[in-house]
Amino acid sequence: MVKTDLELSAGSSQHSYPFLSLNPVTSYIQLVTRLISHIQVGIVLLDERKRVIEINRVASQYLDLDRSRVLFRYLEQIIPYFNDEQPELDHLISFLTSSVQGQKQTEIRWNSEGKMNRLLITAISTDQLECSHQGTYFFIENITKMRSLEEQVRCNQRLATIGQIAAGAAHEIRNPLTSLRGFLQVIGGRLKEIGQKKEQGYIDIMLKEINRINHLVSEFLQLSKPGQIQVKPVNLDQVIDEILPIIQSEAILHNIHVVLDRRCKLSKVIADEELLKQVLLNICKNGIEAIDESGLLTIRIRQEQRREYFVVDIIDTGPGIPNELCDKVFEPFFTTKEKGTGLGLPICQQIMKEIGGKIRLKTSSKGTTVSVYLPGTML
Ligand SMILES: Nc1ncnc2c1ncn2[C@@H]1O[C@H](COP(=O)(O)OP(=O)(O)OP(=O)(O)O)[C@@H](O)[C@H]1O
Ligand SMILES: [Mg+2]
Structure with a gap:
């Protein structure tokens, strides 16, 4: 029988191959198997x-x-x-x-x-x-991390492009809108004086649409102006108390119950107060919009185990986000809603990046939890 190189060398000097047993080929296979397993x-x-x-x-x-x-x-x-x-x-x-x-x-x-x-x-x-x-x-x-990094790069490029367009176009759009709104208000007033209620109704609709465009332009601008925030220690409990009535009034309209679950004391975070409110309101609004019939929206405040972050979990009992859409919800303009702009979550993500926090999303057919991680303060 012809011996392999390995058998020959193992047979001639066993001591220099301590890992080889009596059957060197078997040992070699064992070694390879062990390497593969690691x-x-x-x-x-x-x-x-x-x-x-x-x-x-x-x-x-x-x-x-x-x-x-x-x-x-x-x-x-x-x-x-x-x-x-x-x-x-x-x-x-x-x-x-x-x-x-x-x-x-x-x-x-x-x-x-x-x-x-x-x-x-x-x-x-x-x-x-x-x-x-x-x-x-x-x-x-x-390759999860690699794909998510690629997506982040693509998203940043898109945001930068939107930013450039928005910064250039915003004034050009806003100025004519302001005069349009002014004249429409005057016409609306006249129509009211002469009792033309139906026509006045049209003017109201036009004014509402103008407000919508204005709102959209403001959102564009927000995406395009990173670094315009002022972070300082903020009392998270107070922020939640201030936005809770707004969330509750929206929830009542949809027959949704809102529960506040505070799991930690003295939650002081580093943030820009107004922008933080905007993030939380946007996410709660999404939660409410996701719940079809009567359901539950829970706002839970907790401190992360390592105590680096305070976390606000916004938990809804909606149908969840289909797996294939999970990666898309942070993309600008991605929306599944007839009247959505798809800018809510990208803006939240942009703000959180600037604050030094993060947003995480967990979803299943029983609902979605969006967690807002805010850097804590020692105060
Ligand atoms: N809690 C949620 N449950 C289910 N789907 C969600 C939830 N939050 C976000 N989504 C999905 O993510 C999409 C993007 O959300 P985003 O807030 O960015 O935009 P939008 O809500 O569609 O519009 P806008 O916020 O501008 O009015 C939504 O259209 C929806 O499909
Ligand atoms: Mg939204």
């Missing part, structure tokens, strides 16, 4: 009959599969182990089961360890690797 990329190896020959720790973690249950089983036996609530399960199954010539890649959204990840899966057939065994290798990489 590598930070998910690896799955299928043989030509689509039986799992290896699945490393990272792949089992990403795909939420128990290695000992799936090893040496056929792919079709494993498929029932996948959680069927995964949004792109069918896509994953068809990718894993389809034949591979050379190399192919796909990207899936996959819920694991309590969060939605983006996984990049590369399939390589073993002939591509000039390997004597027939089969397919799958490499699984978690």
Whole structure:
């Protein structure tokens, strides 16, 4: 029998290969298996009959599969182990089961360890690797952070463009609007004097629309003027007390109950008070608009475990945000509402960035929680 290089060298000087046991080839395979198990990329190896020959720790973690249950089983036996609530399960199954010539890649959204990840899966057939065994290798990489950074860059570019357009156009739009509003008010007054109620109603509608345009222009300007904020220690409880009546009056109109849940004392944060109110009002408004029928809007104030931040959780019992839209809601102009501008959340995010805080979103079919993280103060 012809000995391999490894067997020969191991046999001649055992001491220089302390990891090799009596059967060096087996030990070598064990070593490789151990290396694969520590590598930070998910690896799955299928043989030509689509039986799992290896699945490393990272792949089992990403795909939420128990290695000992799936090893040496056929792919079709494993498929029932996948959680069927995964949004792109069918896509994953068809990718894993389809034949591979050379190399192919796909990207899936996959819920694991309590969060939605983006996984990049590369399939390589073993002939591509000039390997004597027939089969397919799958490499699984978690590219969630990379995609979110790319999205952030794209979003910043869009914001910068909107900013430039807004700064240039705002005055040009506002000036004629001001004279239009003035003249319409005069005409409205005259119509009232001569009792033309119907026509006066039209003027009121026109004035309302002008106010809407004005409001939109102000929002544009807000996106375009970073750095115009004044941060100082702010009493968060007081801020909430001041905006609560506004939220409640809006909620009553929609038959929604508002609950305030204070879980910490003396919540002093660093923020711009007026902008903070705007952030909280915007998010509460979204919550109220999301709840179709009577429901509950909870405003919870808590201190984060590491005590770096105070957090305001705005929890609604609405239908949640569909998974495929979660990445889009912070994009300027993304809206699913007939009368929405899609600027609410991007403005909130911009403000929070400037304050040094952050916004996090958790959603399911039972509702959405938007968490506003505010840097605390030692005062
Ligand atoms: N709490 C929520 N529940 C469900 N969907 C939400 C929630 N908050 C935001 N969304 C989704 O995100 C989209 C964007 O929200 P955003 O506040 O930026 O704009 P908008 O509410 O549509 O319009 P605007 O705030 O300008 O009136 C909404 O249209 C909605 O589809
Ligand atoms: Mg909104």
